[in-house]
Amino acid sequence: MNKRFVMYSRARGISEKKIVTNHVLRASLIPAVTTFGVNFGHMMAGTAVVEILFSWPGLGRLCVSAVGSRDFPMIQGYIVLMAVIFILVNLITDLITVALDPQMRESL
Secondary structure (H helix, E strand, O other): OOOHHHHHHHHHOOOHHHHHHHHHHHHHHHHHHHHHHHHHHHHHHHHHHHHHHHOOOOHHHHHHHHHHOOOHHHHHHHHHHHHHHHHHHHHHHHHHHHHHOHHHHHHO
16 A cells, blocks of 8 residues: 555545555455466365365366276376366466556566
8 A cells, every 4th residue: 555656546636445446456466366376286186185085076086096997098188187277277367467467468
């Protein structure tokens, strides 16, 4: 709230509600979105552990059973699917970051 762009907005006479929603919230969402995008891979990897521990059916448990039975096509399919999901989440994270940060839009 003490950054220059907030002080300039106050000096221009913009209401406090618009300053918080348009400027401060937008600037503070960038690290949160980036952190979610980076940690999403860890969450996807943890699903196999959770599915095994709680005996839930799912792709993680299917992949673990495929490793046990040496079903290589199933393992490869799982890895490709997880890679595609990870790439899409990172792409969406980058697009959201570009939409939130005006400096990134200018650099394109």
